[in-house]
Amino acid sequence: AQKITQTQPGMFVQEKEAVTLDCTYDTSDQSYGLFWYKQPSSGEMIFLIYQGSYDEQNATEGRYSLNFQKARKSANLVISASQLGDSAMYFCAMRELNAGNNRKLIWGLGTSLAVNP
Amino acid sequence: NAGVTQTPKFQVLKTGQSMTLQCAQDMNHEYMSWYRQDPGMGLRLIHYSVGAGITDQGEVPNGYNVSRSTTEDFPLRLLSAAPSQTSVYFCASKRGGITDTQYFGPGTRLTVL
Numbered sequence: 001a002q003k004i005t006q007t008q009p010g011m012f013v014q015e016k017e018a019v020t021l022d023c024t025y026d027t028s029d030q031s032y033g034l035f036w037y038k039q040p041s042s043g044e045m046i047f048l049i050y051q052g053s054y055d056e057q058n059a060t061e062g063r064y065s066l067n068f069q070k071a072r073k074s075a076n077l078v079i080s081a082s083q084l085g086d087s088a089m090y091f092c093a094m095r096e097l098n099a100g101n102n103r104k105l106i107w108g109l110g111t112s113l114a115v116n117p
Numbered sequence: 118n119a120g121v122t123q124t125p126k127f128q129v130l131k132t133g134q135s136m137t138l139q140c141a142q143d144m145n146h147e148y149m150s151w152y153r154q155d156p157g158m159g160l161r162l163i164h165y166s167v168g169a170g171i172t173d174q175g176e177v178p179n180g181y182n183v184s185r186s187t188t189e190d191f192p193l194r195l196l197s198a199a200p201s202q203t204s205v206y207f208c209a210s211k212r213g214g215i216t217d218t219q220y221f222g223p224g225t226r227l228t229v230l
Contacts, residue, residue: 035218045207045221091160104150104175105219107159 002027004092004108011113013082020067021077021111023092031097034075035105036066040088048090051075053097082115089113119143123208123222130198130229138193138225140208146220147213149191150175151183153204154224160207166191167213198229 003026013019025034036048051059051066059066063083067076079086092108124139142149150165152175162175166185180202182194191210195202205226209219 037221043205043224043226045209045224047218047220050218093160104162104165105160107161109157109159 002094002096002106004094004106006090006092006108006111008111009109011111013079013086013113013115015084015115015117016081018078018080019082019113021079021090021092021113023075023077023108025073025075025092025094025106027073027094027096029096033095033097034066034068035093035095036064036075036077037091037093038086038088039091039110040085045091049077079113084115084117087113087115121208121210121220121222123206123225125225126223128225128227130195130227132199132229134198135194135196136198138195138206138208138227140191140193140222141189142191142208142210142220143189144210144212144220145188146210147188148217148219149185149208149210150219151181151191151193152207152209153177153202154207155204163193163206195227198227200229203227203229 005024032053034051038046049061049064051068063080065078089110091110093105121142147168151163152160161177164183166172172183208222211217211219
């Protein structure tokens with residue numbers, strides 16, 4: 001069965017340092033997409049970055065990059081030069097791409113990141 | 118372009134009351150969905166719709182109804198609220214492509230006493 005595991009309930013990082021948030025996934029499909037979302041204390045869900053299973057390059061979006069290791073089934077989010085505004089919950093999610101256009105996202109339980117000044 | 122909007126932001130109900138959570142998007146997205154978010158359980162899909170007139174159940178549909186009469190609107194109805202429905206509810210939409218990103222509304226925090 002499809003599953004997303006985020007093993008770090010909480011993380012601390014010093015401002016301006018880089019931090020890696022772990023995400024491992026389980027799927028039997030060859031085609032899938034991986035997403036990271038940020039949820040600040042205000043509650044909204046903000047899309048950060050997407051990685052397709054067939055993408056050869058690791059996805060990057062500004063200070064966010066995805067360390068995609070397909071053989072290990074991991075899709076860790078790397079935030080470089082952390083800022084105070086990065087303090088939030090971070091969710092990893094997966095969608096299997098062969099199962100039809102309406103296939104739901106499978107979500108991890110999230111990692112709470114606190115950036116210290 | 119307001120994106121995905123949800124009303125109300127906060128609501129308190131008594132057990133047995135009914136109410137409708139409103140969701141609208143102005144991006145002409147085909148796909149819309151409702152999630153609930155509970156501590157320790159992540160986001161769980163309640164219902165979703167792949168277009169006007171088409172809805173289907175997600176993981177936790179019991180106690181909720183939806184309809185999709187227009188592309189823009191996707192209301193979620195609680196027919197008889199229960200304390201177990203205390204949660205934060207998110208509406209989301211996406212264009213319809215498999216790799217498309219979902220855009221979320223700001224959420225509705227519902228408490229059922």
